[in-house]
Amino acid sequence: AQSVSQHNHHVILSEAASLELGCNYSYGGTVNLFWYVQYPGQHLQLLLKYFSGDPLVKGIKGFEAEFIKSKFSFNLRKPSVQWSDTAEYFCAVKVYNQGGKLIFGQGTELSVKP
Amino acid sequence: EPEVTQTPSHQVTQMGQEVILRCVPISNHLYFYWYRQILGQKVEFLVSFYNNEISEKSEIFDDQFSVERPDGSNFTLKIRSTKLEDSAMYFCASSERTGQETQYFGPGTRLLVL
Numbered sequence: 001a002q003s004v005s006q007h008n009h010h011v012i013l014s015e016a017a018s019l020e021l022g023c024n025y026s027y028g029g030t031v032n033l034f035w036y037v038q039y040p041g042q043h044l045q046l047l048l049k050y051f052s053g054d055p056l057v058k059g060i061k062g063f064e065a066e067f068i069k070s071k072f073s074f075n076l077r078k079p080s081v082q083w084s085d086t087a088e089y090f091c092a093v094k095v096y097n098q099g100g101k102l103i104f105g106q107g108t109e110l111s112v113k114p
Numbered sequence: 115e116p117e118v119t120q121t122p123s124h125q126v127t128q129m130g131q132e133v134i135l136r137c138v139p140i141s142n143h144l145y146f147y148w149y150r151q152i153l154g155q156k157v158e159f160l161v162s163f164y165n166n167e168i169s170e171k172s173e174i175f176d177d178q179f180s181v182e183r184p185d186g187s188n189f190t191l192k193i194r195s196t197k198l199e200d201s202a203m204y205f206c207a208s209s210e211r212t213g214q215e216t217q218y219f220g221p222g223t224r225l226l227v228l
Contacts, residue, residue, distance in 0.1 A: 042221065043118075043205070043220055043222060044205065044219035045219075049216060090157060100147060100215075101162060102149070102159060102217060103159070105156065106156045107156070107157075
């Protein structure tokens with residue numbers, strides 16, 4: 001069965017530090033990839049998505065992610081985090097042409113210290 | 115910006131009781147989903163719904179669960195005879211189409227079964 005794995009459960013950074021959150025998935029076929037963010041007390045919001053084309057995708061709030069097919073990875077990056085980036089981040093995968101089901105990773109809690 | 119809404123935000127119920135969780139998807143969306151997140155665990159897909167019928171469901175979505183679109187705006191998840199292990203955050207999502215479409219999530223209903 002397909003699965004998604006996020007390597008870090010809790011990441012603590014100081015403001016202005018660079019961020020990279022890992023995401024790997026297990027499926028050999030075509031996938032659509034997503035990063036969602038959940039700020040405290042709020043709902044899941046889409047940060048960015050990859051469907052096809054340029055494997056480096058840019059999202060909102062200065063986030064970007066790179067799809068590396070050979071590594072089955074879709075890591076999220078931000079060059080300089082802010083306190084307001086404190087949130088939980090979820091990687092999700094949808095198998096292409098197999099319905100709409102999203103398969104989520106376990107989430108990474110990011111705490112940014114001012 | 116249109117949003118998915120869910121009611122109630124919190125629900126406490128006794129084991130064995132029935133609960134109905136309500137969602138109002140974004141108005142021009144055609145595909146609807148329910149996910150749940152048990153505390154400390156991954157967000158898990160429950161069911162997808164299109165054209166007034168279930169298009170896909172997970173192993174979790176057994177006879178205890180049902181979904182309905184009773185009118186043109188609401189999408190409901192009914193849990194019959196709740197169990198302690200049904201305690202979770204339940205998220206509704208909608209998308210304009212399936213395939214390469216983003217799912218937009220509601221804020222969730224936190225269900226506590228005592």
